Amino acid sequence: MLPWKRLLRPLTALLLTAVVAVVPAATAHAAAPSSGWNDYSCKPSAGHPRPVVLVHGTFANSIDNWLAFAPYLVNRGYCVFSLDYGQLPGVPLFNALGPIDKSAEQLQAFVDKVLTATGAAKADLVGHSQGGLMPRYYLKFLGGAAKVNTFVGIAPDNHGTTLDGLTNLLPYFPGAEDLLSAATPALADQIVGSAFLTKLNAGGDTVPGVHYTVIATKYDEVVTPYRSQFLTGSDVHNVLLQDLCAVDLSEHAAIGLLDRIAFHEAANALDPAHATTTNCASVFS
Numbered sequence: 001m002l003p004w005k006r007l008l009r010p011l012t013a014l015l016l017t018a019v020v021a022v023v024p025a026a027t028a029h030a031a032a033p034s035s036g037w038n039d040y041s042c043k044p045s046a047g048h049p050r051p052v053v054l055v056h057g058t059f060a061n062s063i064d065n066w067l068a069f070a071p072y073l074v075n076r077g078y079c080v081f082s083l084d085y086g087q088l089p090g091v092p093l094f095n096a097l098g099p100i101d102k103s104a105e106q107l108q109a110f111v112d113k114v115l116t117a118t119g120a121a122k123a124d125l126v127g128h129s130q131g132g133l134m135p136r137y138y139l140k141f142l143g144g145a146a147k148v149n150t151f152v153g154i155a156p157d158n159h160g161t162t163l164d165g166l167t168n169l170l171p172y173f174p175g176a177e178d179l180l181s182a183a184t185p186a187l188a189d190q191i192v193g194s195a196f197l198t199k200l201n202a203g204g205d206t207v208p209g210v211h212y213t214v215i216a217t218k219y220d221e222v223v224t225p226y227r228s229q230f231l232t233g234s235d236v237h238n239v240l241l242q243d244l245c246a247v248d249l250s251e252h253a254a255i256g257l258l259d260r261i262a263f264h265e266a267a268n269a270l271d272p273a274h275a276t277t278t279n280c281a282s283v284f285s
Contacts, residue, residue, distance in 0.1 A: 037070040038062075040117040042079035050149055051118045052270065053111055054082040057129025057155075057256065058096045058186060065128055068258045069266075076267065079118055083110040085134075086186055096130050099185040100196055104137040111138075111147055124150040124270050128256030129222070130186060132156025132214070132229075137200055140207050150211045152266045154256045155220055159201065159228040160192035192228075206233030213269035215255070215262050217241040222252040239265055245280035260285065 037054075044051055052073055056065035062082040073080045086096035086103040096103065111123050125135050125148055132153025138144035139151065189196035206212055212231055218240060220226040230238040241248050241255060241262060250259040264282035268275035276285075 036074040037066070037080035038082060039079070042118065044079050044118055044120050045077055048076075048078045048271065050120050050122050050124045051079040051081055051114050052124045052126060053107075053114055054080065055107065055125060055127035055131030055135055056082065056084070056096060057127075057131050058086075058190070059094045060128075060131075061093060061095050065131070065256065068260075069126070069256070069263055072260070072263050073267070073270075078270070081110075081114050083107065085110075086130075088184070096134075097184045097186045100130070100134050100189045101137055101141075103134050103186070104142055107135055107138045108142045108144065111144065115147060122147055122149045124148065124152075126152040126154065126266055126270075127156065128154045129156065129252065130190060133158055133190070133200075136205075139210055140200065145207045145209050148210055150213070150270055152213045152215065152269045153229070153231075154215045154262055154266065155217065155223055155252050156214060156229050157190050157223040158205065158214070158231055160190055160194060160197045161223045161228070162192055162225070204233065205231040206236060208235075210235065211269070211272075212236045213239065213266070215239045215241060215265055217248070217250050217252070217255045217262075219249060219251045220255075237269065241265075244278045245282070247280060 042051070054062070054066045054070060056062055062084045066082050070080050070082060083106065084095050085106040086098040086100070088097045091097065114123055115121070127133070127135055133156045135144065135148075135151055136158070139148060188194060212233060212235060214230050214236070216223075216226050216229040216239070218226050220229070223229055241250060241259070244265060245261050248259065248261055250262065255262045260283045261278060261280065264285050265278045268278060
């Protein structure tokens with residue numbers, strides 16, 4: 001075996017491990033029904049007239065990613081729904097690994113299902129990690145802008161990631177990128193400079209009619225550099241978590257899984273008319 005081939009598999013494994021290490025492993029929760037959300041009998045209130053669709057990240061699922069944030073919204077009177085997407089044949093529990101454009105089609109169908117069930121004209125979207133990126137394809141290319149009012153991305157890889165420079169090594173290992181694309185297309189799609197990202201970001205980051213919020217942490221070790229998460233556009237609110245609370249140490253996983261300061265800022269984006277100041281004390285809100 002050629003030397004580069006001996007190094008190819010460890011490099012690919014390292015790429016996968018770098019992501020898995022900071023994304024919650026799927027557990028028995030994935031097979032359990034959600035508690036308090038995905039209730040298709042829920043009818044949006046006058047105070048919260050749009051259902052909220054939660055979009056999980058890479059290797060995650062519709063339950064585990066939202067065990068804290070979904071109840072947070074339900075307790076505030078929202079109708080909340082979450083989906084699984086991007087499944088690969090023969091790979092149980094770990095989702096969001098398939099081609100991202102195909103995952104966006106799954107989101108399209110799910111939003112339509114939620115709007116039909118709730119009777120709402122539009123939904124709001126909140127996504128973590130890849131879940132903060134993939135919906136932009138739906139908004140831009142699949143007609144989602146007509147059906148979505150607000151989109152909140154928590155630690156999204158809007159312009160791809162270098163995984164702290166690890167992806168820069170791929171060109172030195174012939175065949176590595178092809179292997180990554182074949183085995184886990186979504187990972188390849190999220191690398192800086194991918195064909196998917198080039199298409200998605202051509203002509204501007206946003207589409208008219210949608211209110212965008214991005215919430216990032218400077219301690220993100222998955223989406224690097226962290227400022228690449230921010231969007232440019234006329235209706236964009238980019239937020240750095242540490243500007244709200246300097247002592248917040250949340251990294252890529254924690255900001256989406258359990259950070260109530262990030263949750264508070266996301267809730268402000270969903271209901272700006274009743275927004276309150278987000279700061280360190282928001283952990284008690």
